[in-house]
Amino acid sequence: MNAQKANNTIDKVRQLQRKLYLSAKANSKRRYHALYDKVYRTDILMEAWKRVKSNGGVGGIDRITIMDIESYGVEKFLVEIQKELINGTYHPLPVRRCYIPKNDGKGSKRPLGIPVVKDRVVQMATKIVVEPVFEADFKDCSYGFRPKRNANQALKAINEEVNKGCLWVIDADIKEYFCSINHEKLMLLVKQRISDRRILKLISKWLKAGVMENGKIQESIVGSPQGGVISPLLSNIYLHYFDYLWGKKYSHLGRLIRYADDFVVICKGWENAKFSMRAIKEIMRKLELKLHPDKTRFIDLWNSKEGFDFLGFHHRWKKGKTKNWKKFWDLYQYPSQKAMKKMRQNIKQVFQSRATLLLDVKDLIEILNPKIVGMRNYYSLRFSYHELCKIDWYIKKKFTIWHNRKRQKSHRHCRIEKVCEIIYKQGLKRLAVVEC
Structure with a gap:
């Protein structure tokens, strides 16, 4: 009976998501004004809890863990969240700042913001409801933090483009991207699809919840902390403006392949690569973002002996041999x-x-x-x-x-x-x- 109930919950959630996606796809200018009541639906909250639980993770500033909530009672916990959302008394807590090592060989660390479990559940419920609306708009060039899209697809796209003879690459990285997102501009982009004031208020609260580090709360003026459940979606909404402008104005210069804040543009020749860099910098300026000077560069795959690294793989245009000793050129992709x-x-x-x-x-x-x-x-x-x-x-x-x-x-x-x-x-x- 419990298994059947769980399957019914998943089916209802999928039906809602499918309905929202199709309606958004059918009308690119539609703005949704009645989504908040979906967020506190029992089936949505239960599905949100399951996803948060499967992701695991430590507690936030209250130090309450997944196991603590299971001991307390999951249904009781979700009913309390539901009441807070219905009554308008839900208020997120600041995220807990912690640091994880970066793979840059310099010993530097990446800041993470860990929300409390309750905030993770509400963020996940909101993500479940609003993500299909934005998925209807997102472009094919975006591969990171999206359902049914992954890094291997991005790697395949690079391989296809280079083997067409496009051998100039712009390998780019946005400097401190998650810490640089402009809240006002992000909310304007969200409002292009969402007009439900209570949903907008939730997102705004999460952005401004602040960060607790060493016992002190720091106000959040810009940025969306890495570690938040909804942060990857918000980051994609923000950079969708980049994807959209590139597709509309600059796609003739080269193919954009983006995974979160890392991206490459693959061009046919030097002139296209040069103009592509100018276009990228102009769009980044509009978004108040900057390219990382040490991690952004041009690569001529035909003449270069260094290639480039992207998504954990080294990419290099090399001469190979078949089993019959026939020579051929190919893009070698290896760790x-x-x-x-x-x-x-x-x-x-x-x-x-x-x-x-x-x-x-x-x-x-x-x-x-x-x-x-x-x-x-x-x-x-x-x-x-x-x-x-x-x-x-x-x-x-x-x-x-x-x-x-x-x-x-x-x-x-x-x-x-x-x-x-x-x-x-x-x-x-x-x-x-x-x-x-």
């Missing part, structure tokens, strides 16, 4: 040096703790396999094989060191062949599809 380092760190973290010495081989394999499969699913492109073999070899070495430490052997790398035989018999997955 970048940063991605390789990140994969190694991901594996290293598993073996770092001395507690792993208490585990047996099967336990360790159970921990590693989901990580290996996740990396393989993302990085297994046509020319990734040799790089993935290197990570497989790194895993073998780490397993051998662990095996010898566990047995108090003096030589860290001895018996590597025997260890490899054991771990693969026990079911360890490989990143490279075929053994090196």
Whole structure:
């Protein structure tokens, strides 16, 4: 009965989303004035809770976790939220500031804003309702933080365009994008589709909720904190203006491929690339954004020996050979040096703790396999094989060191062949599809 009830809830949510998407697609100028009552629907709140729970994460400034709410009672928790939304007494709390390492090799950190669980649920419910409306407008050039769109599709688009002979690339990065979003301009863009004052008020409250760091609350004047459930959608709404203008005025210069705040423009020649850069800077100026000077550059794939990194892959135009030794040119896409380092760190973290010495081989394999499969699913492109073999070899070495430490052997790398035989018999997955 519970499973049937859950399926009915999902079906109702999907029906609402489909209805909103189709109506928005049919009329690009329609503005929605009655969405707020959908946000506090019981089925929407329950679906929002499920998604927030599946995302996991730590507590916000109140330190209340998912487990705390399950102990308290999920239905009771959602009814209380529903009452607050109906009565207009819901007020978001400031987000909790924390920092995660950036993969820039400089030891710098990226700021995250962690909302309390209650705010995450309300944000998710709002996202469920309003996202289909904006999805009807979003352009095909945008791949990040969107349903049914992903990084692999963006990589495929790059491959297609370069293999058409478009060998000039603008590799761009927006400087401190999430911290630079202008609230007033963002709300104007939201209002192009949403006229429901209560929805607009909710979004405005989240933008201005503030940030708590070291016990002090800082006012939010600009930006949408990374870590918020609705922040990715708001960031796409803001940059949709860029996508729209590019498609309308500048698409003849080159193809735009954007993933969140990272994007490339692939052009036929130098002149097009030069004019594209001017156009990009002009649009960014209108949005009060700046390109990162160190991460934005031109690449001539035909003459360049460096290529470019995008979405964890290095892209380089290279000469290859078929099995019959016929030469051909192709875009080689394989894990970048940063991605390789990140994969190694991901594996290293598993073996770092001395507690792993208490585990047996099967336990360790159970921990590693989901990580290996996740990396393989993302990085297994046509020319990734040799790089993935290197990570497989790194895993073998780490397993051998662990095996010898566990047995108090003096030589860290001895018996590597025997260890490899054991771990693969026990079911360890490989990143490279075929053994090196």
